[in-house]
Amino acid sequence: MIRPKLSLRRPLAVLAAALIGMTGAAMVAAPASAHHTTITGKVVCDQLTGERVITWKVVNSERNTAATIKTVTAEPSTPVQVLVAGAEPRNLQGTAIPRGGFVEAVQRVPGDTKFAKLTVDARWDNKREKVNDGSVNLDRDQPCTPAPKCVDASQAKYSHTFDGPKGTATVKLEGNLPLCEGAEQYFTLVSYFAPRPQFATPQYVYGSPDSDFLGGTQTEIELNVEVPECYTQVDLIWGGVDEVIDPLVENGPRYGSKKLGDRGAPGNRSSGPPGWYNGGDKNCTTPASTFASNCDGTVTVSLSNDGKISRYPVEFEVRGENGWSTKVTVDPGKANNETVVPAENAGKIEVLVDGKVIEGGTYTWERPEDCPLPAVTTEADCEKFTLTATNPEGNSPVKVEFTYGDKTETRTVEPGKSETVIFKAGDEETALVVLPELGLELEVVYAPEGCDGGTGGGEEPPPGLPVTGAAAGGIAAGAIALLAIGAVLFVMARRRRIHFTA
Incomplete structure (x- = not known):
């Protein structure tokens, strides 16, 4: 059987021609697809304005030819400008990108922007042209807010000094920002008469409390009060004079955490020593006695409790000879002249308070000069x-x-x-x-x-x-x-x- 001979030359020639054509096409397109721009962005928050500032960087992929940016499309649609030292900013559009170099431009967008995109159409000197884009995702960032120009009174922090025995204190607003306009925070220093050198009641305000506020341009204050020459309590409190408690009585209201330096609010918003003091070295009373001999041998003892610092009742004990004794309580600001020591006990008289003879509290009967003679x-x-x-x-x-x-x-x-x-x-x-x-x-x-x-x-x-x-x-x-x-x-x-x- 004679088999016909198949000729493969023509199909192979056709295939070879096709391959050669495709290769040529790729080689022509390759330079065109190599021209491009790379676009990246970095974001910061401008706390002065509350805007996000994106710095876009557009890189030229070609080392042998420069490119010019023909069009710029931004999302959000806000200006994209190239910053020029010593001159006004210029638009990114129309800006040349040097060979193998880059150009940076700044875009300001709202502080709550979550996504930004920049699309650039660039054309090279060799007539090549390419559109590229870049983006930044801000979903994970907190919104940008302006830096505060003042501090809200409810958030302000303070520091203080305090000297209870001297009755002095200072309060200072911490940080570099003043309280916001119209805000005022008062502080008050107050001293008390006290019945003991430790906390005890009742207590009565001594003199006038000193109160002042921080606000506006005033960021530091000094407070001064008089302290009584007896047992006392001195408090540095949060608030004005309307916060002063007078008197402090058993089971009555207390300052508590209003005292600066306390662990609780609002006192803990000021750092410094504890703003309270208890002390003194003598009773807040002025016990005194005078004596008058009578012609019949008796002595009238007048007891008083009306000195400058007398704020509490005084229990006097009047003692005479032969074991004679009596006790008399005199209220503050009062006197009692009804105590008569019998003649048989008037040889030596003593007036005592808290078991101690008071100053000038001893006496012996003397016949008055105006008594009628026998x-x-x-x-x-x-x-x-x-x-x-x-x-x-x-x-x-x-x-x-x-x-x-x-x-x-x-x-x-x-x-x-x-x-x-x-x-x-x-x-x-x-x-x-x-x-x-x-x-x-x-x-x-x-x-x-x-x-x-x-x-x-x-x-x-x-x-x-x-x-x-x-x-x-x-x-x-x-x-x-x-x-x-x-x-x-x-x-x-x-x-x-x-x-x-x-």
């Missing part, structure tokens, strides 16, 4: 010599010593009473009356009238005694005269003897 009257006849001492009403009992010759009689004369001593007439011409407690002496002359030469009992009268008749009228007149001048006599007769003829 009076002495006499009667004399040929048989006897009668002496009578009278103590005016309102005086204390008085001791009287009557001496005539070698005989002495002692009597205690009660107020408003009289005591009489009768001596038998003798040779002595005088009698001595002594009041030892008053330091007084009175010498009285025995000179009866009308005696017949005897002294009674039929005996001869002693030599030297006047012998005259006894006249009742004369004796009465002498007694009245002694009564009238008795006070004068005893005032003048301090340890001196004054002679009178009875």
